Amino acid sequence: MMNYHEYTLKNNKITVKFLDLGGTLTHFSTSDDEKNCIIRFKELDSYEVNRGFLGANVGPLAGRTENALFEVAGQIYHLDQNVPPHHLHGGSLGLNKQRMKVDIISDTHAILTNTTDYTETGYPGSTTTTITYKLVDNSFTITYNVIPTKPMPINITNHSYFNLSQEDTAKGHDLQVPSNYVVAVSENGSNTDTFIPVSNTVFDLNQFNNVGNLLVQEHPQFKMTRHIDHTYLLSNDHEIVLRHLGTGKILRIHSSMPATQIYLANYFDGSLTNEHDKPILRNCGVAIEPQHIPNEINLWNKEIYDQSHPFHETITYTLTHI
Template identity: 30%
Template structure:
């Protein structure tokens, strides 16, 4: 009887031990799955950035992936305040111009990091006609209107919604631009969605609808410096633009209505060339833009799927590639940075310490019959996407 009892006792202990071991193994496997899932997840973290003089709370959202890429966006102006990406040594550094405080963003600045609208770029004399009616816009760059007027989308507070989906995380910003705001007709409901992926891509999706015929042209106005060191200029950056022509401008930066071939000019970036190589040569278009501040007419090869622009910094190894379904891209080389905007730490952003890749329709399109239309009518949706992809080389 004792033998049977001992055997039974041993059998029970064995079974309990086996059950516990399997349970622990199950827990370990589950833990690995959860850990792996967390490792793959792109996260969003919300914090308070400041309070406007009108008492509106401005939030900041940090989107972060598994590869050391982070992007910080505030609800004031939809501004990208920070964008950190790794260099060839794996060190993540900020690569966009930005300020430390909301108060600094509230001061006059050249659209640093902001969403631009209703109309990116210039409209001649701030006037255009729709359906036989002429509209007068705010002349914030007399005698012309620039980037949406005195209080464009870069100066409004956007509503934010977080959208999480594992390997992607999005921040969906929305704003209602009311009829005749800055002179533009129609109540325009705008949505801009920033999405960060684990492939080190920052996608920017623009959407809009209207209740009255209007014009729309949205873009993003971040100033990049891929070196991660803003005491350096961007003149050593190598740029490629898939474009055979530029939109020619007059002495006021307004399109002449003509396209100029880039071949045998300083505007030829069809193969990699340093920004600084020809920026100072004698050229009428360069003089009118005080450097590069022009819209390149993008070639039509599978627009939206092929890379239309690249920028590369040899020292850091960082490579930026841009895809877009827009017909143009404005390369702006920080020609009007004057050393009066404060850096995050110490010092100031000097001349040409940042460049912009502004994907968009052409400037002054409402007044240029041979340019692609920017008209939006009720019942139709404005929708366009630009993707910024970062890697090292």
Template identity: 30%
Template sequence: MTELLHLSAEGVRLELLSLGATMRRFDVATAEGWRNIILGHSQLADYQANLGFLGASVGRFANRIDQARITVEGQVYELDANEPPNQVHGGGGGFSRCEWRVLESEQTWAELSLTSPDGDQGFPGQVRATARFEVFSHGAQVTYTATTDAPTVVNLTTHPYFNLDGEGSGNIDHHRLQIAGSHFTPTRPDGIPTGEVRTVSGTALDFRDGEFLGAARLRAEAEQLTRNGGFDHNFAIDGADVRRHCRLVGATGLGLEISSDQPGLQVYTGDHFAGELGTSGQRYPARAGVALETQGFPDAPNHPGFPNTVLRPGQEYRTTTRWQLC
């Protein structure tokens, strides 16, 4: 049975679902009162149907895998192709579709766990994963851990769509996004990386100084750099360890900084939305929110030059993403 958890700290309230270890609401205190800044479904059945991964924890492997096939230590594994012929976000029965077990929860934190058996969605090895959500003064974070009993690949992320003007308030074209990434990974039309890591210099994907999403999207369309009319791109974040990945500022002036130890950041502008009913009862237009997903690179198991995503017995996968209001 799906559990509903409520966390709170100064200036922030976080609502979680055990289904998919999902962030359903992220309410923040503003001068006008509480404001929910992430998109969510109006009813549990929509989460059960996995419509759009809204706020969910995705895995075993976030983003896309070419031909739904990986090779781990010389062994080829055929995966669930839920975006034929490729896989996206771990397969049709991936982590976002699973009931996570609530291990413990307090006012400011909650820890959930999931055991993924050997062969789950085609992946080798039994993986035990945890997700620890925490809130603090005007912010929140999640830490994922994972262990395995056989060599496998792991790439976990959270998939919230942000609208800092408020969930259900319209589109995010007037949000300004700054990304601490000087390179991106170009893709084929189906979103699979070509293997190249290309500079953003001189392109509409240069967000280093900050760009309004609407204006940047129009330039990217002219340069044929959009996917399905918007952004759906992985940026290689400069530096190492925990560092700022991006800063998003809404039209009302509310800002959010996202930090992580992950090498990549997927930016997806939600161009698929077409009237879905949200938590507020408002219907979502195209670009109702922007997904900012800290991650390992898409299709990394099939590109030796990308940051490694292999996890072996005796190792622990651990990653933290922090959302700080500013």
């Protein structure tokens, strides 16, 4: 990975490492054992392509934008179809591909900035993105602030895959997501305007559910997604919890955003290699991606931002032992 650098933030409770390539996260651990709780590539060069978006900050539009287009103020914008026919996670020149200027404020605080002209991939204009990383005790907070030059939809999140055990799969984990509805996915894989009640379905994560138990359950939606890869509408209690009783580790995630994508890593096939020199397998971890509803610009014409109304959101990850 020519000319890219890895940075470390650390206090006496947690350690975080990231790249100036999009601010991609490469390491998140408790400081007492330093065992990485996110899936990481063995070689840093793999992050330049980053199949699977490991640890990536994704945008300007996270998720699938249906048919790679949207309309703002009566004008239709055609985006690049990096996953035909859709535009996925900001496209071929998305935030995860951009070099960030990194200012290390202290051992526990960094500010990353970038200005990118996204018109080449179909967006209305440029964005100036500021990402702040800050550690306080056992918590790691990401703050996103994005100012576009022209009105446009924005939806940014982090796409880390969490595995608290360093085992080959996340089957030994328990997951809890406070939500009564998930967004139905169409046959072409994009979000629709239909909400599925989670009650009495595999999607119900209001109480802790074992990931291994989830993976043996079926739903008609899985014809499109292989398993859970859905947007959950968060209820008033926005705390998402992932735990692994074997290691005693527990991850709590709070966000200012109204939804989260839950993805059980359904498409890994062992062709990529992790930091332990092992193949990255299907269901290797749990991607928990707090965000706005992907594709909502095409569903409800929502979440349009401009210079007077920038995108400003936070995600806080708290990693402890039970």
